[in-house]
Amino acid sequence: MMPPPAPSPNDRTRARILRVNHGGEYGAIRIYRAQIAAARLTAPALSGFLADTLSHEIEHLGRFRALMPARGSRPCRMLWLWGLGGSVLGAATGLLGRQAILICTEAVERTVHRHLDDQLSYLAGRDEEMSKTILDIQQQELGHLDFAVASRGPKGVLGVALDGVVAIATETLIWLSTQGDSVRLARELKS
Ligand SMILES: [Fe+2]
Ligand SMILES: [Fe+2]
Numbered sequence: 001m002m003p004p005p006a007p008s009p010n011d012r013t014r015a016r017i018l019r020v021n022h023g024g025e026y027g028a029i030r031i032y033r034a035q036i037a038a039a040r041l042t043a044p045a046l047s048g049f050l051a052d053t054l055s056h057e058i059e060h061l062g063r064f065r066a067l068m069p070a071r072g073s074r075p076c077r078m079l080w081l082w083g084l085g086g087s088v089l090g091a092a093t094g095l096l097g098r099q100a101i102l103i104c105t106e107a108v109e110r111t112v113h114r115h116l117d118d119q120l121s122y123l124a125g126r127d128e129e130m131s132k133t134i135l136d137i138q139q140q141e142l143g144h145l146d147f148a149v150a151s152r153g154p155k156g157v158l159g160v161a162l163d164g165v166v167a168i169a170t171e172t173l174i175w176l177s178t179q180g181d182s183v184r185l186a187r188e189l190k191s
Contacts, residue, residue: 013188015073023076025061030086038094085173102152107166109145122189
């Protein structure tokens, strides 16, 4: 029997994009679940937003998962790390209250948005189905970001620090779960 053809660099990049996005959505689900639990005590007025956002993230996870088999991609082996990181981030910010929840949403969604932008410019003319899915999802992520920015109060020094910590934690999670793949991926996306 003939061995399957080696994946082309284009296929490998698409598989990597899907793996990291799928892991990211898995982490986002854990963030919002933990925040929903904590916000019952600390910020009940946010429960509607958090529940809607969680339902979007669950849908995103399914949409990325559905694109994976045809592109030779499998879920990240370190999904547990996404789950753990997301739960810790969600619980910590959830317990801190409304402002911390919104700053966390802003920092995570802003980081996601930038990654999706890079992916979209790489995929243009290469994979229409994947581009369309990412574009749809990006619109919803932008809705989460806009709500957080519009609803939070002025950040202050502590808020700016929290934003920085969450953004670094998100980038670190992406890097760890892809074992440095995210750096290679970023390089490929620019090529
Ligand atoms: Fe999402
Ligand atoms: Fe989101």
